[in-house]
Amino acid sequence: MPEGDTVYLVGKRFDRALAGKTLLRGEFRVPQLATVDLAGREVLGVGTVGKHLFTRFSGDLTLHSHLMMDGMWDVYPAGAKWRRPGHHARVIFTAADTQVIGFRVHDLKLVATPKETDLVAHLGPDLLDPQWTEAHAAQAIANFTAKPERELGLALLDQRVMAGVGNLYKCEIAFLLGVTPWTPVSEVDAGRTVALARKLLLANARSGRFDQSTTGHLDRNRKNWVYERTRQGCFRCGGKLLVRTQGHDVQRRPTWFCPKDQHGPYPQQ
Known part of the structure; x- marks a missing residue:
């Protein structure tokens, strides 16, 4: 999606x-x-x-x-x-x-x-809302922390928390936070997470390009930190990435992460 x-x-x-x-x-x-x-x-x-x-x-x-x-x-x-x-x-x-x-x-x-x-009306604050205010950020943080035991990746993909994050940004946000997508929401900084999500989406929306970059590079093999980098490895450390499935039924998504640079739980298989 x-x-x-x-x-x-x-x-x-x-x-x-x-x-x-x-x-x-x-x-x-x-x-x-x-x-x-x-x-x-x-x-x-x-x-x-x-x-x-x-x-x-x-x-x-x-x-x-x-x-x-x-x-x-x-x-x-x-x-x-x-x-x-x-x-x-x-x-x-x-x-x-x-x-x-x-x-x-x-x-x-x-x-x-x-x-x-x-x-x-069921959606959380739109991360690309041109009228974004501190009130929007506060609501997103409240939505995000409402279920502290929830896995970070699932919370990020829930459009009722904040609207706009898809699987690419889910993987990249978790990497930039230094934790795996299976880390409980209670173990991450909610304010930083919301601000990071908005920053990444806003930067790419303003660029006018459809090929998102989360690293600042535009070359195809340097655009992302971990997302779909199975062959290239982690953009930061060069190490081997792991891919696991997160979510169930229609919410199932392949999820890339670096076991060296990201700490926290993850499925072994």
Whole structure:
């Protein structure tokens, strides 16, 4: 599932393409919205909350969507050939000079704009909220520490704690804290954890790049400390990394960590 900064950048690209323009075509290829036609409506803008996207139209109407594991909003010049299979298209928006196609996007809902917050009311503070304040940080810390016995990695992935962290940042945050993702929340500095999560997501969101870096390097083999570095080893010490599964059912994720630089419990197999 994409990280919050990826969704943020997708939303910005979508917004630049269509905000302020009137749709010539606004078609849905999903059963629940198959009879809806948004042609003639103006796109007022696109915003994100955590991993959720909101496309706002004239007439107080909002489309909610989620990328999940395989969704994407692609932008093309008017008339250009799509890079993805047409049968994967779920939403087709076109204006005079551009087209935005939603491929395999999920949780599509049309709601009255004043009601869109109801769809994300269960989420913790959005780490990329432009109005972020100390109150947001305090709420995230309170959510994070509410279950002190919980494994760090599971708490980080819980969007009800704070919205935006995915598996990449989970592994990288644990590394930078110097503990394994299976370390209990009670054994880490909650304030530092929340601040670090926001710092990493914000830095990559501001960079405008979709290839996240947590080390400050852009080279493919130097971008991350431990995430997906099974062959290269730990970026800090060069030692062999371990990969274990964390979570159950739909929450199961491969989890990279360095047994030398990270202290704490982890599954032996």
